[in-house]
Amino acid sequence: MKLKPKLANVQTWEDDPGEPPIGRTPIQRPAPEVSHPSLPVAVAGEPPAESGDYPGSAEFRYWAAADAMSRASEFWGPLMPPGTTWDRDVGGVLTAYLDSGDDLNAYYDGRGVRFFRHTVAGVTVHSGESPDVVCHEVGHAVLDALRPQFWGVLSAEVGAFHESFGDMSAILTSLGVGAVGDEVLIETQGNPARSSRLSRLAEQLGWAIRQIDPSAVDPDCLRNAANNFFYRDPVTLRPNEPASQLSSEVHSFSRVFTGAFLDALAGVFGEQPARDGNALIEAGQIVGRLLVAALLATPMVPSMYAQVAAHMLAADKALYDGTYGMALRSAFVRHGILSPAGAVAADQAAPRHLEAITGVAPGAGARLATVTVPAERYGLTESFSASAPSQPPRFSVTGADPAMGELAPADPELAAETFIEDLFRQGRVAVADEFLTPSAVLVDSARTRTHRVARQDSGGLVMDRLLFT
Ligand SMILES: [Zn+2]
Structure with missing residues (x-):
């Protein structure tokens, strides 16, 4: 049309x-x-x-x-x-x-x-x-156009990153509209990391959901990017929590990365010579460019947040000679996406040439490992297979340990299996009746199904994605 x-x-x-x-x-x-x-x-x-x-x-x-x-x-x-x-x-x-x-x-x-x-x-x-x-x-x-591989990977952190990218898209695309940039600087007294109309996403939809389920969303919007959420391995989180807590549900967990991103945007803004609405638009262009450069090269790993963060640091070195490294490291460390030592190591390991991080990621051709989920776990007639985030990481970084240092690298197959368990517990999986035994567990059929278990061409059952909400 x-x-x-x-x-x-x-x-x-x-x-x-x-x-x-x-x-x-x-x-x-x-x-x-x-x-x-x-x-x-x-x-x-x-x-x-x-x-x-x-x-x-x-x-x-x-x-x-x-x-x-x-x-x-x-x-x-x-x-x-x-x-x-x-x-x-x-x-x-x-x-x-x-x-x-x-x-x-x-x-x-x-x-x-x-x-x-x-x-x-x-x-x-x-x-x-x-x-x-x-x-x-x-x-x-x-993000699907940029990196189609995200679609089928079974991992809470990979799925949550997709949700965060949606929220980052909402933030970045509103900066140049009307007087939003100037209004945000007035509302935040010049510090766009603070809560403002920029950080408060989908106020009206958030209001509507709050009338039905008051604890499901933030008090003033659907999700607020101005937050203090600190990274946890999603495998250790519960599948559901009130909005005030972090859970492994993808929208909830997305807030860790979006929170760091808003801090990074504010930090890059702070490096601009002027501190006006146009500088905020420019900062949005810079972090958008860093994000795209990083995502072109990020392999599919369980610690996706840390891996994207390290790639953004590398992209900054290549594109801006490291101008925004301090702002980026500070944002990622504050939210536990990188440990302090991990941020230092990622900076030192970053290649100076963009070619080294754009184009084909090392191991991007590496096939994703397949996990086989036994039929009896969810009461299906057959076992099914699913793809795990098992590519080799480019940077050896993981999220921060809340006590000190960084967490041990997560196991890709455990990441996939725990995410699949969450999807069943949240009622997100569609399974045709022919694959269900009388003992099957499919929770709350009224919910939008994001995944399905279906017959693949080669014969066996596979779990794949239907949509992103
Ligand atoms: Zn979404």
Whole structure:
């Protein structure tokens, strides 16, 4: 579909509608350009002829989503390696489907990005109206385009990193919109690491979920990147906790990396000659570039956070001559993603040439180990196989031990099996009836299934991913 608006301007939100009753005022933006040369996007349906001047109308929602899709593409497209295209079954254009049913949810399913509506306390919340939510989902598609291998790896930390990337996408893509940069600096008194509209992600969706399940989300939004969460091996965490605690559930655990990322963004901002809104936009470009360079080269390992962090330090040395090393090390050490000694070692081990960390990661061709999960563990008719994060790490770093030093390297097969156990306990696995015995355990069938156990072409059963929420 070609989206050629005749409108000059549309109305949209800067980052989110905010909590009801809505006190925010939409801003005017040029009608979005969606046919970007790299990573083109679209919204399903005919573009409305009206700009939709007031929130609550279908026209407003259409243009708010189209503008958010466009800004995510505009941010990430130029940072991607030339020739990067959408992956999986997306086709040439990533399409947003704004009314996919009644739910408080949104997801990327490898074909497009889907948004839902649900009425809570008399307020109908459309997840696709929030640029935070839209840019989170497009973030999943962007990381899938950059590194498709993340999709099928069974690991809480690898899955949580994907969630963190979605939230980082929401943060980075809102920096250049309207006066967000300046407003954030006023709200945080010049320190964007503090809680602000930038760090508070998806306030409206968070409000709606809070009306139903008060402990499931932060008190002021869905997830707040301004947090103090300290790294733990997810294997040692419980699968569910209130939002005030860290659990191994991917969205909960994602907050450790996103917290460090916000600190890193603030640290890079602090290194800019000016301390204004434009400097914050520039800092966003720098950390976005470092993130993409790092992710091109990061192998699939259980300690994914530490590995990405070490690659970002290496990317900084190669791209910026180490200018932001102190800011990055400080952010990662503060959240336990690297131990102090690990950060020093990663810095000393970092090659100075970008070629050494971009392109094909060492061991990227290495096949992922397969774990076999016995049929009786979940009451299935056959055992099934799954992929473990078993590539050789480039940097020998792991997360910090909360006491001192760093944790022992995690076992890839244990990481996969504990994640699979979590998915069953959280009701996230779809299994066709033909593979279930009468003793099977499938918890809470109302939940969105993110994974499935299905017959693979070669005959046996395999667990693979259906979608990222
Ligand atoms: Zn997500």
